[in-house]
Amino acid sequence: MKKKYWILLGLVIIISLIISLTPVIYGIFPITYDQGRDFLWVKNQIDFQQPALVGPQASIRGMFFGPLWFWLLSLPYLISNGSPLVMTLFNGLIVYASVIFAALIFRKIDKKISYFIIFLGFISPAIQGIANYAFSEHLLPLLTILLLYSLAQILHQFSQKHFILACFWISLMFHAEPPISIFSIPALLLITFLASRRQKFVTVKTIFLAGLAFLLPFLPLLIFDLRHDFIQLKSLYSFLSGDTRGLQEIAPLTIWQRLMDRPEKLLISFQNTIFNTAKIIVVYVLVVLVDLTRRAKLKSFVVAFLNASLIYFLSLWIIFTLYPHEFKLFYLDGLKVIYLVWTAVGLSLLWQKVKSKKYFILF
Secondary structure: OOHHHHHHHHHHHHHHHHHHHHHHHOOOOOOOHHHHHHHHHHHHHHOOOOOOOOOOEOOOOOOEOOOHHHHHHHHHHHHHOOOHHHHHHHHHHHHHHHHHHHHHHHHOOOHHHHHHHHHHHHHOHHHHHHHOOOOHHHHHHHHHHHHHHHHHHHHHHOOHHHHHHHHHHHHHHHHHOHHHHHHOHHHHHHHHHHHHHHOOOOOHHHHHHHHHHHHHHHHHHHHHHHHOOOHHHHHHHHHHOOOOHHHOOOOOOOHHHHHHHHHHHHHHHHHHHHOOOOHHHHHHHHHHHHHHHHHOOOOHHHHHHHHHHHHHHHHHHHHHHHOOOOOOHHHHHHHHHHHHHHHHHHHHHHHHHHHOOOOOOOO
């Protein structure tokens, strides 16, 4: 890449960080009930020496978040003597790390894609938005890109190691947002099935190790259950049996409402991530991106990553359409990194057309 482009990219990153983090440095950032609760949860662990095996209560009665986010927040808490500002900056570091890692995945495969990921990630309104307040769901972009990299390697190289890692990343998601963790399992199973039809790579040993990797992040919650008469397992069984009293204040949508609501929220999520403009323009951009990638000759790993991310996206769409309870927009925080990669691939292909003076050939 030419030096002037490096300079331009560096300026974009610096300007983006100034815009998104300057208000935080001056103490201007939101602290809602959730953030206040989380900070107090960390304070109890450090100041009152009450380490927690679980996080706060989840929406399903008797179920709790995993403790990972609150253990991680303990690091900036200790360094700053409990400053909410430093904990918020720590959250921003994790959010932007997901963008950097996504770019590093493609760096050796197609540098243009990695450059566009950085450019889009650091100017993204949604990325800048979630970087300026601490929330456990903001682990999802990083965990999602790690999961998709593993899923792509399953399709690309039939990697047993990445099958095990995929189970681990899905399990860790429970600490960020429990429904997304559970709803990510079908995509892993489908991708493993598709890969296994080409080459049998899943052995009994691999399944055993994947099971251990999946259970490892649940150990704190399992220990908690052992000490509290299996309250979470009983609550989960009760919920699956149809007892949803813990969600009574949330009126479930009908299937017809969900058929309209889910695609609209997915479109809003993409719109907020890439650029805020009229929905019709966003739809047109998506059509152009799909057509560009459909026509192009892409490298095998890029194809595997696009296929894995599309399966994951469609799987979540179908599951949330079937799921009758409230569908919160922050459930889609992990999809932001998928949108960045999709758009970066499309822009890299468009860049090639511009350089070859074929920019009128979009369809």
